Amino acid sequence: MTTEPSPTTAEATLGPNGTAPRAVRRIYVANLVAQGAIIVTGGVVRLTGSGLGCPTWPRCTEGSFVPTPEQAEGFHKLIEFGNRTLTFVLALLAVAAIAAALWDAARRRRVGLPARPVLTRLALVPFLGTVAQAVLGGITVLTGLNPLVVGAHFLLSMALVLLCTMLVHRAAEPADEPVVDVVRREIRIGVHVLTFVMALVITVGVLVTASGPHAGDAETPRLGLDPQVVSWLHADLVFLAIGLLAGLIVALRASRADTHDVGHDAVVVLLLMLGQAGIGYVQYFTGLPWVLVAFHLLGSVLVWWATARLLLRTRRRGVQWTAQPAGAAV
Incomplete structure:
Protein backbone atom coordinates (compact mmCIF):
# COMPACT_ATOMS: atom_id res chain seq x y z
CA MET A 1 0.00 0.00 0.00
CA THR A 2 1.47 3.33 -1.10
CA THR A 3 0.92 6.48 0.85
CA GLU A 4 0.00 9.62 -1.08
CA PRO A 5 1.86 12.75 -0.02
CA SER A 6 -0.23 14.98 2.18
CA PRO A 7 -1.37 18.35 0.75
CA THR A 8 0.98 20.10 3.14
CA THR A 9 3.98 18.09 1.94
CA ALA A 10 3.07 18.46 -1.72
CA GLU A 11 2.55 22.19 -1.36
CA ALA A 12 5.91 22.64 0.36
CA THR A 13 7.60 20.58 -2.33
CA LEU A 14 5.90 21.88 -5.43
CA GLY A 15 4.15 25.09 -4.47
CA PRO A 16 0.41 25.75 -4.30
CA ASN A 17 -1.68 23.19 -6.24
CA GLY A 18 1.41 21.58 -7.75
CA THR A 19 2.98 24.72 -9.22
CA ALA A 20 6.74 25.15 -9.27
CA PRO A 21 8.26 25.95 -5.86
CA ARG A 22 8.37 29.60 -4.90
CA ALA A 23 12.19 29.67 -4.95
CA VAL A 24 12.22 28.30 -8.49
CA ARG A 25 9.69 30.86 -9.67
CA ARG A 26 11.74 33.64 -8.09
CA ILE A 27 14.73 32.57 -10.17
CA TYR A 28 12.55 32.71 -13.28
CA VAL A 29 11.28 36.16 -12.30
CA ALA A 30 14.87 37.32 -11.75
CA ASN A 31 15.68 36.24 -15.31
CA LEU A 32 12.69 38.17 -16.63
CA VAL A 33 13.67 41.33 -14.73
CA ALA A 34 17.29 41.04 -15.84
CA GLN A 35 16.28 40.69 -19.49
CA GLY A 36 14.27 43.88 -19.20
CA ALA A 37 17.08 45.65 -17.34
CA ILE A 38 19.69 44.94 -19.97
CA ILE A 39 17.40 46.43 -22.63
CA VAL A 40 17.25 49.69 -20.68
CA THR A 41 20.98 49.77 -19.89
CA GLY A 42 21.76 48.95 -23.51
CA GLY A 43 19.54 51.87 -24.49
CA VAL A 44 21.47 54.19 -22.17
CA VAL A 45 24.66 53.05 -23.90
CA ARG A 46 23.21 54.13 -27.23
CA LEU A 47 21.58 57.34 -25.95
CA THR A 48 24.82 58.57 -24.39
CA GLY A 49 26.84 57.64 -27.45
CA SER A 50 28.81 55.05 -25.48
CA GLY A 51 28.50 52.17 -27.94
CA LEU A 52 32.24 52.21 -28.60
CA GLY A 53 33.24 53.11 -25.05
CA CYS A 54 34.99 49.75 -25.13
CA PRO A 55 36.32 49.78 -28.70
CA THR A 56 37.17 46.06 -28.87
CA TRP A 57 35.34 42.86 -28.01
CA PRO A 58 35.42 40.73 -25.90
CA ARG A 59 38.13 42.91 -24.31
CA CYS A 60 37.39 46.53 -23.46
CA THR A 61 40.75 47.53 -24.97
CA GLU A 62 43.36 45.58 -26.86
CA GLY A 63 45.19 44.66 -23.65
CA SER A 64 42.51 44.70 -20.95
CA PHE A 65 39.07 43.25 -20.26
CA VAL A 66 38.25 46.25 -18.04
CA PRO A 67 38.44 49.99 -18.74
CA THR A 68 41.82 51.61 -18.23
CA PRO A 69 42.67 55.17 -17.13
CA GLU A 70 44.55 55.72 -20.38
CA GLN A 71 41.42 55.30 -22.52
CA ALA A 72 40.25 58.40 -24.37
CA GLU A 73 36.58 57.37 -24.18
CA GLY A 74 36.02 59.07 -20.79
CA PHE A 75 32.81 58.12 -18.95
CA HIS A 76 31.57 56.28 -22.04
CA LYS A 77 33.90 53.40 -21.25
CA LEU A 78 32.23 52.94 -17.84
CA ILE A 79 28.71 52.92 -19.30
CA GLU A 80 29.60 50.40 -21.99
CA PHE A 81 31.56 48.22 -19.56
CA GLY A 82 28.66 48.29 -17.10
CA ASN A 83 26.30 47.01 -19.78
CA ARG A 84 28.74 44.26 -20.70
CA THR A 85 29.07 43.29 -17.02
CA LEU A 86 25.30 42.88 -16.78
CA THR A 87 25.64 40.25 -19.50
CA PHE A 88 27.62 38.10 -17.07
CA VAL A 89 24.87 38.54 -14.46
CA LEU A 90 22.40 37.36 -17.08
CA ALA A 91 24.56 34.33 -17.75
CA LEU A 92 24.64 33.40 -14.06
CA LEU A 93 20.87 33.77 -13.75
CA ALA A 94 20.41 31.73 -16.93
CA VAL A 95 22.46 28.87 -15.50
CA ALA A 96 20.47 29.13 -12.27
CA ALA A 97 17.22 28.85 -14.27
CA ILE A 98 18.37 25.63 -15.91
CA ALA A 99 19.47 24.17 -12.56
CA ALA A 100 16.16 25.19 -10.98
CA ALA A 101 14.15 23.59 -13.78
CA LEU A 102 16.05 20.31 -13.52
CA TRP A 103 15.68 20.29 -9.74
CA ASP A 104 11.96 21.02 -10.04
CA ALA A 105 11.53 18.20 -12.56
CA ALA A 106 13.30 15.76 -10.21
CA ARG A 107 11.08 16.84 -7.31
CA ARG A 108 7.95 16.32 -9.40
CA ARG A 109 9.03 12.79 -10.28
CA ARG A 110 9.74 12.09 -6.63
CA VAL A 111 6.16 12.87 -5.56
CA GLY A 112 4.61 11.10 -8.53
CA LEU A 113 3.36 14.10 -10.53
CA PRO A 114 3.66 14.28 -14.33
CA ALA A 115 6.82 15.76 -15.76
CA ARG A 116 6.60 19.16 -17.43
CA PRO A 117 9.32 19.23 -20.08
CA VAL A 118 7.98 22.55 -21.40
CA LEU A 119 9.38 24.24 -18.30
CA THR A 120 12.80 22.73 -18.86
CA ARG A 121 12.78 23.88 -22.48
CA LEU A 122 11.68 27.40 -21.55
CA ALA A 123 14.33 27.50 -18.81
CA LEU A 124 16.97 27.01 -21.53
CA VAL A 125 15.84 30.19 -23.28
CA PRO A 126 17.66 32.73 -21.05
CA PHE A 127 20.97 30.89 -21.45
CA LEU A 128 20.66 30.41 -25.21
CA GLY A 129 19.44 33.98 -25.59
CA THR A 130 22.35 35.37 -23.56
CA VAL A 131 24.84 33.48 -25.73
CA ALA A 132 23.14 34.79 -28.88
CA GLN A 133 23.14 38.32 -27.48
CA ALA A 134 26.82 38.15 -26.61
CA VAL A 135 27.65 37.08 -30.16
CA LEU A 136 25.36 39.73 -31.62
CA GLY A 137 26.90 42.34 -29.33
CA GLY A 138 30.30 41.48 -30.71
CA ILE A 139 28.99 41.80 -34.26
CA THR A 140 27.49 45.17 -33.31
CA VAL A 141 30.90 46.48 -32.25
CA LEU A 142 32.73 44.93 -35.19
CA THR A 143 30.27 46.49 -37.70
CA GLY A 144 30.68 49.96 -36.18
CA LEU A 145 27.15 50.01 -34.66
CA ASN A 146 25.33 49.20 -37.87
CA PRO A 147 21.70 50.26 -37.18
CA LEU A 148 20.22 47.03 -38.49
CA VAL A 149 22.46 44.96 -36.20
CA VAL A 150 21.66 47.21 -33.24
CA GLY A 151 17.97 46.85 -34.03
CA ALA A 152 18.27 43.07 -34.19
CA HIS A 153 20.01 43.20 -30.79
CA PHE A 154 16.97 45.00 -29.33
CA LEU A 155 14.35 42.81 -31.01
CA LEU A 156 16.06 39.65 -29.76
CA SER A 157 15.94 41.08 -26.24
CA MET A 158 12.21 41.73 -26.56
CA ALA A 159 11.69 38.17 -27.78
CA LEU A 160 13.53 36.97 -24.68
CA VAL A 161 11.24 39.10 -22.49
CA LEU A 162 8.26 37.39 -24.12
CA LEU A 163 9.66 33.89 -23.56
CA CYS A 164 10.75 34.62 -19.98
CA THR A 165 7.25 35.94 -19.27
CA MET A 166 5.92 32.66 -20.59
CA LEU A 167 8.33 30.75 -18.34
CA VAL A 168 7.18 32.64 -15.24
CA HIS A 169 3.53 32.17 -16.16
CA ARG A 170 3.75 28.47 -16.98
CA ALA A 171 5.70 27.78 -13.78
CA ALA A 172 2.77 29.24 -11.83
CA GLU A 173 0.39 26.69 -13.39
CA PRO A 174 0.00 23.24 -11.80
CA ALA A 175 0.03 21.22 -15.03
CA ASP A 176 -0.04 21.51 -18.82
CA GLU A 177 -3.37 19.76 -19.37
CA PRO A 178 -6.23 20.34 -19.71
CA VAL A 179 -6.11 23.70 -21.49
CA VAL A 180 -9.13 25.90 -20.80
CA ASP A 181 -9.90 29.23 -22.49
CA VAL A 182 -11.30 31.71 -19.97
Whole structure:
Protein backbone atom coordinates (compact mmCIF):
# COMPACT_ATOMS: atom_id res chain seq x y z
CA MET A 1 0.00 0.00 0.00
CA THR A 2 1.47 3.33 -1.10
CA THR A 3 0.92 6.48 0.85
CA GLU A 4 0.00 9.62 -1.08
CA PRO A 5 1.86 12.75 -0.02
CA SER A 6 -0.23 14.98 2.18
CA PRO A 7 -1.37 18.35 0.75
CA THR A 8 0.98 20.10 3.14
CA THR A 9 3.98 18.09 1.94
CA ALA A 10 3.07 18.46 -1.72
CA GLU A 11 2.55 22.19 -1.36
CA ALA A 12 5.91 22.64 0.36
CA THR A 13 7.60 20.58 -2.33
CA LEU A 14 5.90 21.88 -5.43
CA GLY A 15 4.15 25.09 -4.47
CA PRO A 16 0.41 25.75 -4.30
CA ASN A 17 -1.68 23.19 -6.24
CA GLY A 18 1.41 21.58 -7.75
CA THR A 19 2.98 24.72 -9.22
CA ALA A 20 6.74 25.15 -9.27
CA PRO A 21 8.26 25.95 -5.86
CA ARG A 22 8.37 29.60 -4.90
CA ALA A 23 12.19 29.67 -4.95
CA VAL A 24 12.22 28.30 -8.49
CA ARG A 25 9.69 30.86 -9.67
CA ARG A 26 11.74 33.64 -8.09
CA ILE A 27 14.73 32.57 -10.17
CA TYR A 28 12.55 32.71 -13.28
CA VAL A 29 11.28 36.16 -12.30
CA ALA A 30 14.87 37.32 -11.75
CA ASN A 31 15.68 36.24 -15.31
CA LEU A 32 12.69 38.17 -16.63
CA VAL A 33 13.67 41.33 -14.73
CA ALA A 34 17.29 41.04 -15.84
CA GLN A 35 16.28 40.69 -19.49
CA GLY A 36 14.27 43.88 -19.20
CA ALA A 37 17.08 45.65 -17.34
CA ILE A 38 19.69 44.94 -19.97
CA ILE A 39 17.40 46.43 -22.63
CA VAL A 40 17.25 49.69 -20.68
CA THR A 41 20.98 49.77 -19.89
CA GLY A 42 21.76 48.95 -23.51
CA GLY A 43 19.54 51.87 -24.49
CA VAL A 44 21.47 54.19 -22.17
CA VAL A 45 24.66 53.05 -23.90
CA ARG A 46 23.21 54.13 -27.23
CA LEU A 47 21.58 57.34 -25.95
CA THR A 48 24.82 58.57 -24.39
CA GLY A 49 26.84 57.64 -27.45
CA SER A 50 28.81 55.05 -25.48
CA GLY A 51 28.50 52.17 -27.94
CA LEU A 52 32.24 52.21 -28.60
CA GLY A 53 33.24 53.11 -25.05
CA CYS A 54 34.99 49.75 -25.13
CA PRO A 55 36.32 49.78 -28.70
CA THR A 56 37.17 46.06 -28.87
CA TRP A 57 35.34 42.86 -28.01
CA PRO A 58 35.42 40.73 -25.90
CA ARG A 59 38.13 42.91 -24.31
CA CYS A 60 37.39 46.53 -23.46
CA THR A 61 40.75 47.53 -24.97
CA GLU A 62 43.36 45.58 -26.86
CA GLY A 63 45.19 44.66 -23.65
CA SER A 64 42.51 44.70 -20.95
CA PHE A 65 39.07 43.25 -20.26
CA VAL A 66 38.25 46.25 -18.04
CA PRO A 67 38.44 49.99 -18.74
CA THR A 68 41.82 51.61 -18.23
CA PRO A 69 42.67 55.17 -17.13
CA GLU A 70 44.55 55.72 -20.38
CA GLN A 71 41.42 55.30 -22.52
CA ALA A 72 40.25 58.40 -24.37
CA GLU A 73 36.58 57.37 -24.18
CA GLY A 74 36.02 59.07 -20.79
CA PHE A 75 32.81 58.12 -18.95
CA HIS A 76 31.57 56.28 -22.04
CA LYS A 77 33.90 53.40 -21.25
CA LEU A 78 32.23 52.94 -17.84
CA ILE A 79 28.71 52.92 -19.30
CA GLU A 80 29.60 50.40 -21.99
CA PHE A 81 31.56 48.22 -19.56
CA GLY A 82 28.66 48.29 -17.10
CA ASN A 83 26.30 47.01 -19.78
CA ARG A 84 28.74 44.26 -20.70
CA THR A 85 29.07 43.29 -17.02
CA LEU A 86 25.30 42.88 -16.78
CA THR A 87 25.64 40.25 -19.50
CA PHE A 88 27.62 38.10 -17.07
CA VAL A 89 24.87 38.54 -14.46
CA LEU A 90 22.40 37.36 -17.08
CA ALA A 91 24.56 34.33 -17.75
CA LEU A 92 24.64 33.40 -14.06
CA LEU A 93 20.87 33.77 -13.75
CA ALA A 94 20.41 31.73 -16.93
CA VAL A 95 22.46 28.87 -15.50
CA ALA A 96 20.47 29.13 -12.27
CA ALA A 97 17.22 28.85 -14.27
CA ILE A 98 18.37 25.63 -15.91
CA ALA A 99 19.47 24.17 -12.56
CA ALA A 100 16.16 25.19 -10.98
CA ALA A 101 14.15 23.59 -13.78
CA LEU A 102 16.05 20.31 -13.52
CA TRP A 103 15.68 20.29 -9.74
CA ASP A 104 11.96 21.02 -10.04
CA ALA A 105 11.53 18.20 -12.56
CA ALA A 106 13.30 15.76 -10.21
CA ARG A 107 11.08 16.84 -7.31
CA ARG A 108 7.95 16.32 -9.40
CA ARG A 109 9.03 12.79 -10.28
CA ARG A 110 9.74 12.09 -6.63
CA VAL A 111 6.16 12.87 -5.56
CA GLY A 112 4.61 11.10 -8.53
CA LEU A 113 3.36 14.10 -10.53
CA PRO A 114 3.66 14.28 -14.33
CA ALA A 115 6.82 15.76 -15.76
CA ARG A 116 6.60 19.16 -17.43
CA PRO A 117 9.32 19.23 -20.08
CA VAL A 118 7.98 22.55 -21.40
CA LEU A 119 9.38 24.24 -18.30
CA THR A 120 12.80 22.73 -18.86
CA ARG A 121 12.78 23.88 -22.48
CA LEU A 122 11.68 27.40 -21.55
CA ALA A 123 14.33 27.50 -18.81
CA LEU A 124 16.97 27.01 -21.53
CA VAL A 125 15.84 30.19 -23.28
CA PRO A 126 17.66 32.73 -21.05
CA PHE A 127 20.97 30.89 -21.45
CA LEU A 128 20.66 30.41 -25.21
CA GLY A 129 19.44 33.98 -25.59
CA THR A 130 22.35 35.37 -23.56
CA VAL A 131 24.84 33.48 -25.73
CA ALA A 132 23.14 34.79 -28.88
CA GLN A 133 23.14 38.32 -27.48
CA ALA A 134 26.82 38.15 -26.61
CA VAL A 135 27.65 37.08 -30.16
CA LEU A 136 25.36 39.73 -31.62
CA GLY A 137 26.90 42.34 -29.33
CA GLY A 138 30.30 41.48 -30.71
CA ILE A 139 28.99 41.80 -34.26
CA THR A 140 27.49 45.17 -33.31
CA VAL A 141 30.90 46.48 -32.25
CA LEU A 142 32.73 44.93 -35.19
CA THR A 143 30.27 46.49 -37.70
CA GLY A 144 30.68 49.96 -36.18
CA LEU A 145 27.15 50.01 -34.66
CA ASN A 146 25.33 49.20 -37.87
CA PRO A 147 21.70 50.26 -37.18
CA LEU A 148 20.22 47.03 -38.49
CA VAL A 149 22.46 44.96 -36.20
CA VAL A 150 21.66 47.21 -33.24
CA GLY A 151 17.97 46.85 -34.03
CA ALA A 152 18.27 43.07 -34.19
CA HIS A 153 20.01 43.20 -30.79
CA PHE A 154 16.97 45.00 -29.33
CA LEU A 155 14.35 42.81 -31.01
CA LEU A 156 16.06 39.65 -29.76
CA SER A 157 15.94 41.08 -26.24
CA MET A 158 12.21 41.73 -26.56
CA ALA A 159 11.69 38.17 -27.78
CA LEU A 160 13.53 36.97 -24.68
CA VAL A 161 11.24 39.10 -22.49
CA LEU A 162 8.26 37.39 -24.12
CA LEU A 163 9.66 33.89 -23.56
CA CYS A 164 10.75 34.62 -19.98
CA THR A 165 7.25 35.94 -19.27
CA MET A 166 5.92 32.66 -20.59
CA LEU A 167 8.33 30.75 -18.34
CA VAL A 168 7.18 32.64 -15.24
CA HIS A 169 3.53 32.17 -16.16
CA ARG A 170 3.75 28.47 -16.98
CA ALA A 171 5.70 27.78 -13.78
CA ALA A 172 2.77 29.24 -11.83
CA GLU A 173 0.39 26.69 -13.39
CA PRO A 174 0.00 23.24 -11.80
CA ALA A 175 0.03 21.22 -15.03
CA ASP A 176 -0.04 21.51 -18.82
CA GLU A 177 -3.37 19.76 -19.37
CA PRO A 178 -6.23 20.34 -19.71
CA VAL A 179 -6.11 23.70 -21.49
CA VAL A 180 -9.13 25.90 -20.80
CA ASP A 181 -9.90 29.23 -22.49
CA VAL A 182 -11.30 31.71 -19.97
CA VAL A 183 -12.51 34.14 -22.64
CA ARG A 184 -14.58 33.78 -25.79
CA ARG A 185 -12.74 32.56 -28.88
CA GLU A 186 -13.27 35.91 -30.63
CA ILE A 187 -11.68 37.78 -27.75
CA ARG A 188 -8.67 35.48 -27.67
CA ILE A 189 -8.18 36.03 -31.41
CA GLY A 190 -8.40 39.76 -30.76
CA VAL A 191 -5.68 39.53 -28.10
CA HIS A 192 -3.48 37.64 -30.58
CA VAL A 193 -4.04 40.44 -33.12
CA LEU A 194 -3.20 43.02 -30.45
CA THR A 195 0.05 41.20 -29.68
CA PHE A 196 0.96 41.20 -33.38
CA VAL A 197 0.22 44.92 -33.67
CA MET A 198 2.37 45.61 -30.62
CA ALA A 199 5.20 43.64 -32.25
CA LEU A 200 4.84 45.95 -35.27
CA VAL A 201 4.88 49.00 -32.99
CA ILE A 202 8.16 47.82 -31.46
CA THR A 203 9.70 47.00 -34.84
CA VAL A 204 8.80 50.37 -36.36
CA GLY A 205 10.04 52.03 -33.18
CA VAL A 206 13.42 50.44 -33.88
CA LEU A 207 13.36 52.01 -37.35
CA VAL A 208 12.53 55.40 -35.82
CA THR A 209 15.53 55.19 -33.51
CA ALA A 210 17.84 53.92 -36.26
CA SER A 211 16.91 56.92 -38.41
CA GLY A 212 17.07 59.61 -35.72
CA PRO A 213 19.60 61.41 -33.53
CA HIS A 214 19.72 58.69 -30.87
CA ALA A 215 21.03 55.92 -33.13
CA GLY A 216 24.42 56.64 -31.57
CA ASP A 217 27.05 59.35 -31.63
CA ALA A 218 27.68 61.66 -34.59
CA GLU A 219 29.83 59.07 -36.37
CA THR A 220 27.28 56.26 -36.01
CA PRO A 221 25.60 55.40 -39.33
CA ARG A 222 21.85 56.02 -39.67
CA LEU A 223 19.34 53.91 -41.53
CA GLY A 224 18.51 56.66 -44.01
CA LEU A 225 14.71 56.72 -43.58
CA ASP A 226 12.79 59.95 -43.04
CA PRO A 227 12.49 60.14 -39.22
CA GLN A 228 9.27 62.15 -39.38
CA VAL A 229 7.49 59.72 -41.71
CA VAL A 230 8.60 56.68 -39.72
CA SER A 231 7.54 58.41 -36.48
CA TRP A 232 4.07 59.04 -37.91
CA LEU A 233 3.77 55.39 -38.91
CA HIS A 234 4.87 54.38 -35.41
CA ALA A 235 2.22 56.69 -33.87
CA ASP A 236 -0.50 55.35 -36.19
CA LEU A 237 0.24 51.80 -35.10
CA VAL A 238 0.09 52.90 -31.45
CA PHE A 239 -3.36 54.43 -32.03
CA LEU A 240 -4.46 51.21 -33.72
CA ALA A 241 -3.28 49.18 -30.73
CA ILE A 242 -5.05 51.49 -28.26
CA GLY A 243 -8.30 51.34 -30.23
CA LEU A 244 -8.13 47.57 -30.52
CA LEU A 245 -7.43 47.23 -26.81
CA ALA A 246 -10.31 49.53 -25.90
CA GLY A 247 -12.64 47.33 -27.96
CA LEU A 248 -11.32 44.22 -26.24
CA ILE A 249 -11.95 45.75 -22.82
CA VAL A 250 -15.57 46.46 -23.76
CA ALA A 251 -15.94 42.90 -25.04
CA LEU A 252 -14.38 41.48 -21.86
CA ARG A 253 -16.78 43.48 -19.70
CA ALA A 254 -19.75 42.37 -21.77
CA SER A 255 -18.73 38.72 -21.55
CA ARG A 256 -17.97 39.00 -17.81
CA ALA A 257 -14.49 37.59 -18.44
CA ASP A 258 -13.14 40.24 -16.10
CA THR A 259 -14.09 37.90 -13.24
CA HIS A 260 -11.01 35.89 -14.28
CA ASP A 261 -8.74 38.99 -13.98
CA VAL A 262 -8.30 39.21 -17.75
CA GLY A 263 -10.24 42.46 -17.83
CA HIS A 264 -8.01 43.89 -15.12
CA ASP A 265 -4.91 42.86 -17.08
CA ALA A 266 -6.28 44.55 -20.19
CA VAL A 267 -6.83 47.80 -18.28
CA VAL A 268 -3.22 47.64 -17.03
CA VAL A 269 -2.01 47.30 -20.62
CA LEU A 270 -4.17 50.26 -21.68
CA LEU A 271 -2.84 52.50 -18.90
CA LEU A 272 0.74 51.58 -19.77
CA MET A 273 0.05 52.24 -23.45
CA LEU A 274 -1.44 55.67 -22.73
CA GLY A 275 1.51 56.57 -20.52
CA GLN A 276 3.93 55.36 -23.17
CA ALA A 277 2.12 57.34 -25.88
CA GLY A 278 2.26 60.45 -23.69
CA ILE A 279 6.00 60.11 -23.18
CA GLY A 280 6.42 59.53 -26.91
CA TYR A 281 4.64 62.74 -27.85
CA VAL A 282 6.44 64.81 -25.21
CA GLN A 283 9.84 63.57 -26.34
CA TYR A 284 8.94 64.19 -30.00
CA PHE A 285 7.94 67.82 -29.42
CA THR A 286 10.79 68.60 -27.00
CA GLY A 287 13.62 67.57 -29.28
CA LEU A 288 14.10 64.00 -28.04
CA PRO A 289 15.96 64.57 -24.74
CA TRP A 290 17.78 61.36 -23.97
CA VAL A 291 16.30 61.00 -20.46
CA LEU A 292 12.75 60.93 -21.86
CA VAL A 293 13.86 58.54 -24.59
CA ALA A 294 15.25 56.23 -21.88
CA PHE A 295 11.90 56.29 -20.06
CA HIS A 296 10.18 55.59 -23.37
CA LEU A 297 12.43 52.57 -23.80
CA LEU A 298 11.53 51.35 -20.31
CA GLY A 299 7.87 51.89 -21.16
CA SER A 300 8.19 49.74 -24.27
CA VAL A 301 9.51 46.87 -22.15
CA LEU A 302 6.65 47.23 -19.65
CA VAL A 303 3.97 47.43 -22.34
CA TRP A 304 5.37 44.39 -24.14
CA TRP A 305 5.53 42.40 -20.89
CA ALA A 306 1.98 43.39 -19.94
CA THR A 307 0.70 42.47 -23.43
CA ALA A 308 2.38 39.06 -23.21
CA ARG A 309 0.87 38.53 -19.76
CA LEU A 310 -2.57 39.46 -21.07
CA LEU A 311 -2.27 36.90 -23.86
CA LEU A 312 -1.14 34.17 -21.46
CA ARG A 313 -3.91 34.91 -18.97
CA THR A 314 -6.65 34.30 -21.56
CA ARG A 315 -6.24 30.57 -21.00
CA ARG A 316 -5.40 28.28 -18.08
CA ARG A 317 -3.79 24.92 -17.78
CA GLY A 318 -3.98 22.20 -15.17
CA VAL A 319 -6.74 20.04 -13.71
CA GLN A 320 -6.75 22.00 -10.45
CA TRP A 321 -7.59 25.35 -11.99
CA THR A 322 -10.97 25.74 -10.30
CA ALA A 323 -9.92 29.10 -8.92
CA GLN A 324 -6.84 31.23 -9.37
CA PRO A 325 -4.23 30.13 -6.84
CA ALA A 326 -2.11 32.54 -4.95
CA GLY A 327 1.02 33.59 -6.82
CA ALA A 328 -0.34 32.77 -10.27
CA ALA A 329 0.03 36.31 -11.53
CA VAL A 330 3.08 37.04 -13.61
